[in-house]
Amino acid sequence: MLKLDYQKYKRPLIITAHPDDLEGFVGGLSYLLSHNVVSVVFAGGNLGMWDSTYEHLSAEEYMQIRKAESSDGGKILGLHEIIHMGYYDRHIPVNETTVQQVLDQLAQYRPDVVVSFEYFHFSTPYPHPDHIAIATIVRNAVARYELNHTLDYYVCSTLFPNRFVDVSAVRRIKLDALACHTTQKGLNGIIFPFFERMLSKLWGIYIGADYAEAYRKVHIPKMQKRLGIVETP
Numbered sequence: 001m002l003k004l005d006y007q008k009y010k011r012p013l014i015i016t017a018h019p020d021d022l023e024g025f026v027g028g029l030s031y032l033l034s035h036n037v038v039s040v041v042f043a044g045g046n047l048g049m050w051d052s053t054y055e056h057l058s059a060e061e062y063m064q065i066r067k068a069e070s071s072d073g074g075k076i077l078g079l080h081e082i083i084h085m086g087y088y089d090r091h092i093p094v095n096e097t098t099v100q101q102v103l104d105q106l107a108q109y110r111p112d113v114v115v116s117f118e119y120f121h122f123s124t125p126y127p128h129p130d131h132i133a134i135a136t137i138v139r140n141a142v143a144r145y146e147l148n149h150t151l152d153y154y155v156c157s158t159l160f161p162n163r164f165v166d167v168s169a170v171r172r173i174k175l176d177a178l179a180c181h182t183t184q185k186g187l188n189g190i191i192f193p194f195f196e197r198m199l200s201k202l203w204g205i206y207i208g209a210d211y212a213e214a215y216r217k218v219h220i221p222k223m224q225k226r227l228g229i230v231e232t233p
Helices: 021-032 057-077 096-109 129-144 173-178 182-207 219-228
Strands: 010-015 038-043 081-088 113-117 151-155 163-166 212-217
Touching: 010 021, 010 096, 010 129, 021 038, 021 057, 021 113, 021 163, 021 182, 021 212, 038 096, 038 129, 057 081, 057 182, 081 129, 081 163, 096 129, 113 129, 129 219, 163 182, 173 182, 182 212
Parallel strands: 010 038, 010 113, 038 081, 113 151
Antiparallel strands: 151 212, 163 212
16 A cells, blocks of 8 residues: 655646546545646536526536636635636547647646546546546646656546545545535535545545545556557657
């Protein structure tokens, strides 16, 4: 068992699909990362409509509400910046354009740690198409990033973690941030009792804590080899 040494990171970049993903999957770690987190959210959450109150709204109007919820959650977690890419749910293309967008973000922010979703379907308990799309995009971008030797790369929502973070002391803050996404009460009442409570309790038992978040640290050279990318000497 290895604990994730989050205190050494000064320039974290967390890339997710939907406005509440960071809070739900990476909220504890995000808060612990000394309020330096840059969050990139690719999709606007337009399909996450669980309340008839919003049915009269256009996709763009609903996405603005979800963007505001993201801002409120980010304030609780102390995020440094939130970047909304503006794609529609289930319409995040896995292509050169989106890979280049992440490469541009890597070049701009020069992170020392990147966190995103697990990219192996068989290794995640929640293979949402948007999560897998983002995972694939980030995987390819990190593999091609010329300074990837200067960063660590972790994936969340994985069944095969090798790094753990004790979030017992900050779990309430994480849940308060997640609660800012009031449009998602229906979904979060179903999904996050499993992902947030059951799994974090399980990982906590594994490391001797009340609650923990689990991550898989990716060995970048092995990932590059699997993708057929040869590092330039």
